[in-house]
Amino acid sequence: MKIKNGEAVYERDSVLFDKKIYPYSVITALLYAAINCNNSLNVIDFGGSLGSDLPPKLYFGLFGLKGGRHNYYRNRNNMNKLDFYTGYHQFYIADKGAAEIDSEKFWTDTANTSRLAIANGIVGVYTGSYGHIIAKLIVTDGPSNTSLENYDHVVEGGLEVKSGVLNILDCPLSTLVSEIEIKPGLYRVRIYSSNLESTYQNEDEADDFYRIEIWPGTTTDVKLLKEYKGY
Structure with a gap:
């Protein structure tokens, strides 16, 4: 409810956060894996914590849309x-x-x-x-x-x-x-x-x-x- 009311940015395992804290080590590892897999990456996110931790554009761009970030970011x-x-x-x-x-x-x-x-x-x-x-x-x-x-x-x-x-x-x-x-x-x-x-x-x-x-x-x-x- 606090997130819905704008009193917190997001929660992880019932812990509220008032600002985004991005895990750069995880982001770097995922991007490195994507580079070595022909810019293609499949990730199973159990529970959704990864979606909370990553910047929304990076999360949906890499994992949420068919075709990856190319289709997500290209402005037609x-x-x-x-x-x-x-x-x-x-x-x-x-x-x-x-x-x-x-x-x-x-x-x-x-x-x-x-x-x-x-x-x-x-x-x-x-x-x-x-x-x-x-x-x-x-x-x-x-x-x-x-x-x-x-x-x-x-x-x-x-x-x-x-x-x-x-x-x-x-x-x-x-x-x-x-x-x-x-x-x-x-x-x-x-x-x-x-x-x-x-x-x-x-x-x-x-x-x-x-x-x-x-x-x-x-x-x-x-x-x-x-x-x-x-x-």
Whole structure:
């Protein structure tokens, strides 16, 4: 009854909890198993405690829907609005069919500082949240006049798209979140990050938000337009 009335977040074995406590060791083990099973995983949850412990999007995405997280997170109605789960504080914007990355070479000290990593055909976005991500992706003819004042961190870089298809992928499974058709060519990708401070208290379900602007460009260099120094 207390959960129904909003006085507690959830219960496990008759014990009430006032905030979510996610078991990262269990999440990591499940994701590792899924990676080694061709992104397919069958789990029997006796009693439902696993459903209480895991973030809802991860639980239903991995175990609750036919086809797994691909069908759950892909936004078919409006490809510009992104609402998905990712891990390791990152997600990817990539040319379809881009080669896998070497994490150590990809996330260099410079990339971590700029919160943007770039490799051949792929851009990595450093997020405040380790979990639920809300973002908006806009493909335009050129850079917008969006004010930087309302954002904590703003950075842009280059991405070559050869296939004519742009993929948004999660981490670590590189599951398809969204797919957008664009003309082959070189593009600039600008990431606006806001509400990063909210991730201090709860990095799983924080209020951080990401605005992604993509437009035709001529260079791949990284430009840090506004730096967040909160952590």
